[in-house]
Amino acid sequence: MNEIEEIKSRLNIVDVVQSYLKLEKAGINYRACCPFHSEKTPSFFVSPARQMWHCFGGCNEGGDIFKFVMKIENIEFIDALRILANRAGVELKSRQGDAWQKNKSERQILLNLCEIGTRFFEAYLKKSAKGKEANEYLLKRGLTQETIEAWRIGYAPEAWSHLSDFLVSRGYKREDIVKSGLAISKDQNKFFDRFRSRIIFPIRGFNGETIGFTGRIFGNTDENEAKYLNTPNTLLYDKSQALFGIDKAKLEIRKSDFCILVEGNVDCIMSHQAGLKNCIAVSGTALTPQHLRIIKRYSPNLVLAFDMDEAGNKATKKGVALAQKMEFNTKIIPLTDEKDPADIILHEGESKWRKMIETAKPVNEFYFELALKNKDVNLLEDKKKIIAELLPIFKKIGNAVEQSYWLNKLAIMVRVEEQDLRKEMEKIKDEEDNFEVMNISPKFKEEVPKTKQDLLEEQIVLFILLDRDNISMLSSEIVNNFTGLSKDILLKIIENPKISNDELLAQLKDSPETVNLLNYLILKSEVEGEIDDLKIELEKCVRERHNLINKNSRRDLALKIKECEASGDLETLQKLLEQFNSLTKNNKKDNENQTQKNIKDLELISSEGEGLVEETAEEVSEKEGQATGENKEANQEVVEAQGQDESQEINNQEI
Numbered sequence: 005m006n007e008i009e010e011i012k013s014r015l016n017i018v019d020v021v022q023s024y025l026k027l028e029k030a031g032i033n034y035r036a037c038c039p040f041h042s043e044k045t046p047s048f049f050v051s052p053a054r055q056m057w058h059c060f061g062g063c064n065e066g067g068d069i070f071k072f073v074m075k076i077e078n079i080e081f082i083d084a085l086r087i088l089a090n091r092a093g094v095e096l097k098s099r100q101g102d103a104w105q106k107n108k109s110e111r112q113i114l115l116n117l118c119e120i121g122t123r124f125f126e127a128y129l130k131k132s133a134k135g136k137e138a139n140e141y142l143l144k145r146g147l148t149q150e151t152i153e154a155w156r157i158g159y160a161p162e163a164w165s166h167l168s169d170f171l172v173s174r175g176y177k178r179e180d181i182v183k184s185g186l187a188i189s190k191d192q193n194k195f196f197d198r199f200r201s202r203i204i205f206p207i208r209g210f211n212g213e214t215i216g217f218t219g220r221i222f223g224n225t226d227e228n229e230a231k232y233l234n235t236p237n238t239l240l241y242d243k244s245q246a247l248f249g250i251d252k253a254k255l256e257i258r259k260s261d262f263c264i265l266v267e268g269n270v271d272c273i274m275s276h277q278a279g280l281k282n283c284i285a286v287s288g289t290a291l292t293p294q295h296l297r298i299i300k301r302y303s304p305n306l307v308l309a310f311d312m313d314e315a316g317n318k319a320t321k322k323g324v325a326l327a328q329k330m331e332f333n334t335k336i337i338p339l340t341d342e343k344d345p346a347d348i349i350l351h352e353g354e355s356k357w358r359k360m361i362e363t364a365k366p367v368n369e370f371y372f373e374l375a376l377k378n379k380d381v382n383l384l385e386d387k388k389k390i391i392a393e394l395l396p397i398f399k400k401i402g403n404a405v406e407q408s409y410w411l412n413k414l415a416i417m418v419r420v421e422e423q424d425l426r427k428e429m430e431k432i433k434d435e436e437d438n439f440e441v442m443n444i445s446p447k448f449k450e451e452v453p454k455t456k457q458d459l460l461e462e463q464i465v466l467f468i469l470l471d472r473d474n475i476s477m478l479s480s481e482i483v484n485n486f487t488g489l490s491k492d493i494l495l496k497i498i499e500n501p502k503i504s505n506d507e508l509l510a511q512l513k514d515s516p517e518t519v520n521l522l523n524y525l526i527l528k529s530e531v532e533g534e535i536d537d538l539k540i541e542l543e544k545c546v547r548e549r550h551n552l553i554n555k556n557s558r559r560d561l562a563l564k565i566k567e568c569e570a571s572g573d574l575e576t577l578q579k580l581l582e583q584f585n586s587l588t589k590n591n592k593k594d595n596e597n598q599t600q601k602n603i604k605d606l607e608l609i610s611s612e613g614e615g616l617v618e619e620t621a622e623e624v625s626e627k628e629g630q631a632t633g634e635n636k637e638a639n640q641e642v643v644e645a646q647g648q649d650e651s652q653e654i655n656n657q658e659i
């Protein structure tokens with residue numbers, strides 16, 4: 005068994021996918037809304053039996069665990085291999101040679117740098133005098149020593165290049181250290197540590213690997229320094245996507261089916277320490293659609309605990325609007341009096357925090373209270389302000405009863421007629437939400453697109469998989485003309501129509517491509533379930549394929565005819581025209597034969613008797629009509645290919 009097989013045998017695809025998104029059971033498979041395109045009905049399926057996934061919706065893509073991790077993490081195969089090998093506990097022995105070491109991907113180099121950086125900061129927190137002070141400070145804020153270690157919090161010393169020097173001494177290139185975000189380079193000569201004199205919170209990716217850092221100022225009284233400093237965007241860290249705590253919270257979010265979103269790293273850590281581990285933080289940035297899209301993979305229920313001061317308000321509102329737009333069920337914990345969740349947990353206890361989450365307010369209620377805050381409903385000016393703030397929000401409520409409820413509540417509160425509020429509301433123009441366009445699908449190498457013929461042949465295999473008896477409608481003569489991998493599958497079924505899916509897979513195991521296709525088609529057959537008029541659908545497909553091939557051949561011939569004309573090779577031209585005509589005649593004859601064959605087949609296999617035969621015959625003759633139409637089309641093709649005047653000449657000669 006090679007490493008890849010070993011990893012696959014040790015990991016279950018359902019577990020791997022579940023660690024990135026919430027799956028629900030659907031028969032023998034699992035499904036979810038596709039993480040790679042935007043959709044409301046789930047068309048992303050995972051098959052534990054086949055150990056594969058496939059999106060039958062917008063992207064129509066699928067594969068194994070490796071491809072899934074590559075796509076969802078947006079990484080190269082080699083990096084997905086490392087992640088999954090690590091997860092499976094498989095040592096990548098064959099890849100420990102010099103060449104492998106030398107050819108580490110850039111991502112791997114940056115990951116190593118971030119890991120060494122984390123250890124460096126951890127050591128300084130434990131061992132340096134200032135670091136010990138920082139540790140004391142963290143304990144005072146309520147973090148336990150155990151928590152500090154579990155979250156790998158560290159300290160960056162007050163020095164210009166301790167870390168950089170250390171990394172260089174370990175053989176890392178300066179340019180890579182800069183690329184990791186740990187150092188800053190100015191001009192040619194200046195090269196210094198980004199994080200100095202700060203408490204360091206490592207930011208981790210889905211699998212717990214450090215991808216960046218947040219540094220909180222400590223022990224430096226320079227007022228020009230920002231309180232918080234984050235790693236800039238790097239190959240690993242993208243602030244619009246990174247969520248602090250996601251590695252520790254993802255499974256909890258799925259389990260509890262809601263996500264607590266806070267602003268600060270310490271708030272997030274304290275919530276975990278208090279036992280509410282379904283908590284993550286957007287650290288040092290506004291909430292983006294990308295953040296929300298990641299959260300939605302785990303749960304559509306969101307509890308926001310954001311700052312309510314004047315500046316925080318605006319950011320909160322924007323975040324809430326974004327979550328609403330992305331159809332989250334959003335609740336809000338209004339944080340006031342300059343108290344953040346970490347302070348609440350420290351001073352008022354874990355139970356208080358728990359209670360605040362349980363009693364979080366639905367969005368509209370939150371807005372209502374917010375609008376009334378610090379205002380006097382008896383003053384006309386304040387009254388107008390409250391109304392102006394709330395009406396645009398209420399206008400967006402889709403449900404009329406709910407809208408009425410809030411308008412009525414507002415009318416009573418500000419003592420204005422509800423009718424007047426409605427009139428005012430009508431005047432409000434619908435706001436255009438200019439949220440940034442979401443780039444849902446990560447960049448990924450395109451596979452060679454399948455031809456129409458490939459797709460038709462796959463569809464034919466699918467219909468046979470759905471009902472093996474249908475194989476009697478195909479002769480090996482027809483199947484031998486199939487081009488793609490479908491041919492091998494069908495020939496095996498013709499050989500033994502009773503063959504089970506597993507036996508079929510076993511017999512085809514020498515061709516991994518064919519196995520992949522078959523796995524995909526089996527999953528598709530499980531997902532699609534029963535199809536009405538399966539036989540008729542199958543027959544349509546066979547016919548369509550036949551016509552397609554014929555049409556393609558005629559098109560090719562028409563092109564050749566044109567070439568011959570240009571070169572004046574009349575002898576070949578004559579032959580080609582004959583071929584063309586015979587192909588056109590054959591097409592007609594085939595259709596006739598097919599009609600008879602189908603009727604005969606249907607007489608043999610149809611359990612529904614005369615009606616179906618007549619119906620099918622009718623349909624076939626309808627097709628024939630189309631075929632005749634196509635003959636005209638083909639002639640047209642020749643005429644077009646020949647050019648009007650010349651065609652006259654050729655016809656004269658021919659005749």
Ligand SMILES: [Zn+2]
Pocket residue numbers: 038039040041048059060061062063064065
């Ligand atoms: Zn998709």
